[in-house]
Amino acid sequence: MTERMIPVDVFGPIALDLTMNAGSIRVVVDPELKQAHMVLKTDATSGPSADAIRDTAVSLRGQNLAVRVPDVAGGMSGNTTIRMGNSTMTFSGGNGVQIINGNVHVTGHGGSKVFVNGREVTATGPTGDAVTPITAIVHLPARSVAAISTHAATTVVTGALARLEYDGTSGTLTAERVGDLEATVTSGSVIVGEVSGPLDINLTSGNVTVGAYSGHLARVNLTSGNVRMAATSQATGRLAVNATSGCARITGASHLDVRRRVTSGSVQIS
Structure with a gap:
């Protein structure tokens, strides 16, 4: 490790x-914690993942911590993602994949290696290159804020963040x-239990669910995909929904100042 x-x-x-851009991100907000701490880890002791951890750029200026984890070989940058139900297929680089009579044929410029859950299973692949x-x-004290940018990482936040900016190409939050909450989602899934402040969602594809919204200003910009949100009686102010396509269903919002613009798709506000 x-x-x-x-x-x-x-x-x-x-x-x-x-x-x-890939892997797993876990953020824990602890009201009893006085000082933040963070760890990066991977199972490998050598190879591209271990190198990426060692090469991670870290900058701390005052209360601002910036962490940049570089991409690794076999990573997911510059990809095309196709979603079918709850499944995704992501293609990156050259040539492609064929499935013939149950056999999988991989061709491309990266040596045609096969990875399962991040581990190389190619018969001739060296173990050290996995x-x-x-x-x-990341463990954060109360009232901390976070900006997370990723392509395909699985992100889980427990506890209460004062502010979250999330930019995800694919993956889950x-x-x-x-x-x-400010979320820009190109694909993937975002599920947030409670939002108590301003809400700004830009969804190109995928799914966004907000269990309880009680803020004073909400904007939902929907190009495709699905948005589900429930406003509480504590919510106030304006709710603006702009849908080019896709589906938005927002409940508990009849007392808000609702502005909607629908080009296509379905928007239901009650």
Whole structure:
């Protein structure tokens, strides 16, 4: 295993700016915690994933922590993702995949290696070249904020973040409680239990679900995909929905100042 501790030599809430294109991100907000701490780890002791952890750029300026995890070989940058139900297929680089009589044929410019859950299973592939998933675990004090940018990582936030900016090309985000939420989703899935502040969603494809919205300003821009949201009686102010296509269903919002613009698709506000 390769493990790297990221030092955070300040006390109190911080602003985390994390870029990590694949793997797993876990953010834990602990109201009893006085000082943030972070760790990056992977199962491999050598190879591209271990190198990526060692080469991760870290910058701490005041209460602002920026972490950039570089892509690894076999990563997911510059990809095309096709969604069918709850499944996704992602294609990156050259040539393609054929399935003939149950056999999988891979051709391309990357040596035609096969990876399952981040581990190389190619018969002739050297063990040391395996791309193992990278996991980032971040513990934050209360009132911290986070900006997370990823292509395909699985992101889980437990506890209450004061603000979350999420930019995901593909992958999933699950968060318990957020003050302000700004989410730009190209594909994938976003599920947030509670949002108590301003809400700004830009969805090109995929699914966004907000269990309980009680803020004072909400904007939903929907090009495709699905948005499900329930407003509470504490919600106030304007709710603006702009749908080019896709489906939005928002309940509990009849007392809000609703503005809607629908080109295609379905928008239901009650």
